[in-house]
Amino acid sequence: MDSSNKIVAVCAGSFDPITKGHLDIIRRANKFSNKLIVGILNNHNKKYWFNLDERKELVQKCITDLENVEVKTFDGLLVDFVLENKANIIVRGLRAVSDYEYELQLALTNKSLSEQQVETIFLPGSREHLYLSASLVREVALHGGKLDEFIPLGIIKDVQKRAKLMK
Incomplete structure (x- = not known):
């Protein structure tokens, strides 16, 4: 495969925090990419538990x-981030039919x-992660629930510590 045919994919999200569902999509996308960029979005309209640098660190711990x-952060439009990084594929995970529209x-x-340079590939979520969302993880963490089924073991303490601060 010459360099013009390389698959450079971007898997983007807020990852507040990264879940096992996110990680599953990242791992699967990495299998068909020559290079995968995990793009962590900063949406100024959203209130996050973890700031951008903390979310980047949590993702890096998991991969x-x-x-x-490569893990990068960005502001603005995803398509601009994709083009700036010379990527040609956006990978999106789908949990349910309702996500598709x-x-x-x-x-x-x-x-x-x-201008037709970027394609999007949809990966269905794995069955065991279909119900997972970062907001569900935050809710469970706030109430002291068990997190090992929802997020990678390496970040459980980080999430529990943040949950105590958020109460």
Whole structure:
């Protein structure tokens, strides 16, 4: 495969915090990418538990075993981030059919804004993670619930510590 045919993919999200569902999509996307960029979005309209640098650190803790994966943060449009990083694929995880309509709108918008340079690939969530969301994790953490089923073991203490501060 010459460099013009390389698959440089971006898997983007807020990751507040990263869940086992996010990690599953990242691992699967890494299998078909020559390079995978995990893009951590900073949406100024959202209130986060972890700031951008903390979210980046949490993601990095969870992917130490993966090769050809880079973690970056960004503000602004995903499509601009993708083009700035010379990527050609956006990878999005889908948990339910209800996610598809919104994600399809985003995919078509990104393709149009990129002048047809960027494609979106949808990966269905793995069955064991379909119900997972970062907001569910935060709720469980706030109430002192067990987190090992929802998030990677390496970040449980970070999330528990933050939950105590958020009460």
